[in-house]
Amino acid sequence: MQARLVAKDIACRRGERLLFRGLSLACEAGDAYHITGANGIGKSSLIRILAGLMQPFAGAVEREGAMGLVDERLALDGNRSLGQALAFWEGLDGSRDPGRAIQLLQLGPLMDVPVRYLSTGQKKRAALARLINRGSPIWLLDEPLNGLDGEAQKTFEALIAIHCSGGGIAVVASHQPIALPSPRILDLARYAA
Amino acid sequence: MIAALLKRDLGLLVPGGRGGGSVLPLLFFLAVAMLYPFAVGPDAQLLARTGGGVIWVAALLAAILPLEKLVTDDLEAGVFDQLHLRGVSEELAMAVRLFAHWLAFGPLLLLATLPAAALLGLSGETTRTVLLGLLAGTPGLAAVGLAVAALTASLRGGAALAGLMVIPLAVPILIFGAGALARPDPGALLLTGAISLGLCALAPFAAGAAIRAARQA
Structure with missing residues (x-):
């Protein structure tokens, strides 16, 4: 089965604030997305919506394939x-x-x-x-480079490349530059409400 | 999968060992049984008549003490998030935790009841009724504790609030469990068991919903 992750026209609300709206993305096998944007713009919320841990305020997410998540909560x-x-x-x-x-x-x-x-x-x-x-074929990564030294960053970037070339999907929210294989950049500021 | 979850939960909750739960609730329970005769005097008849009720109150309060660790740490560490991604529902995780929570404090509390009964000078008959009552009632106490711990896990000062919320919810168990001491028939014990089973059936759903709601906030 080919991994797939599709978000259609999703909006995210935190408390009384609408963070972003009208956001769509479609990941097929081998795709790498880099989600950028300033602090507080909703990068982490988007990752959690894609993971199914938060309900989007509007829109829907379709997933095919198991998901792996790395965020600031390490669960160790x-x-x-x-x-x-x-x-x-x-x-x-x-x-x-x-x-x-x-x-x-x-x-x-x-x-x-x-x-x-x-x-x-x-x-x-x-x-x-x-x-x-x-x-898992779908990787959802929220600031995966935080705290890593230069060597570990390079190692992990290489691992993402291997993952995507093997038909995996990587969605990376990161405020710092990260080398992804032919990345599609998604600037959350364009969808800010 | 359930076995792996149960093993981890028991490792977190059972007293003793590295990173395990605390024996403080048990010591607290025994301390109440030890202090009560000092407070009311050495009247053996009075102690024997009221001792069973004191054990019940001590057990209820001791059941509140381990609630702080029960859900909060794992919620903050994102363990339930990772389990969710692996297809483990919050309800299943909570049902396993309920079982582990009871295993970690129920049997030890029953054991500690024996020295407590001796300290209070309870007769063999009364001790037996208390033990049966606690056996029927502690799963219900564990269930109430788990549901309340999950509800208050994401709140500041949740632990103190959890203690206050458990008490009214545990009153039915206390009434029938301790009430069995005053009546010779087994009806009260059976009712205690029935309440416990009902609470055990409901608690994983309440706790699971609470964890999901905490994610949205």
């Missing part, structure tokens, strides 16, 4: 060691080769460290490792 148990915290999700996802992502993101030496002792960038790398291990 602070008191557990990184290995145990990741193992829970690997078990749920039925990951076939969890070692590969661990190696690519250089998490190997950290596996025995409790998650709460990890730095921001290390936690982010752990969340990205979970995303890769999930093996």
Whole structure:
């Protein structure tokens, strides 16, 4: 089955404020979208709407294929060691080769460290490792480069390229530049209400 | 999948071990049973007559203490978001958590009831009624606690509010559970069990809806 993610004419309201409206996007297999815009313009809300975690104020989202999400909420148990915290999700996802992502993101030496002792960038790398291990065709990424050092950024950009060339979809909300394979840029300011 | 969820929840909630739940609710429960004779005096008859009710009140209040950790941490960490993306409904996650929550405090509370009953000088007959009552009532207390914890998880000062909200909702369990001590027939115990089962059936849906509503805010 080909992965697909289509949003039709969606609007987003937070409290009394309409953040954006009339936004449509269509991702087919292999597409990479870069969502840009200033802070508070609704990038994170858009990602959560695409993920199905928030209801759009108007419009609809169609999804075909499993989704993986990385946002500022890492969902890793602070008191557990990184290995145990990741193992829970690997078990749920039925990951076939969890070692590969661990190696690519250089998490190997950290596996025995409790998650709460990890730095921001290390936690982010752990969340990205979970995303890769999930093996889902649709990647929804909210500021995935936050906290990553230059080398890890390059590694992850390369991983996105591999993901898209394999028929995956990546939707990346990021205020900083990120190298995506033939990205389509979606400037949220154009849809601001 | 359910097994993996249950294993993780038990790891978070069961007292002892790294990162597990706290034994403070149990110590609190025992402390009440220990302090009560000091407060009302060593009248063995009075203690035996009122002790069962005191155990019930202590159990209800002890059930409030672990609520703070029950939902808030995972909600803030986005665990339910990630589970949602994996097709695990909020209701299922909450049903599993309800079971884990009861396993983490119910059996230990029943065990702690034995020394508490000894401290209060309860007869074997009364102790048995209290134990059966708690066995029937604690799942209901866990269910009320879970639903309230989920409702208040995204609020500031939610923990204190949760404590206040649990008390009125737990009153029916207390009335029939502790009421069984005053009546020789098993009707009150059965009613306690019925209330508990009803609450256990409703709580995952209430808690699941609360988590979804918290995402929209």
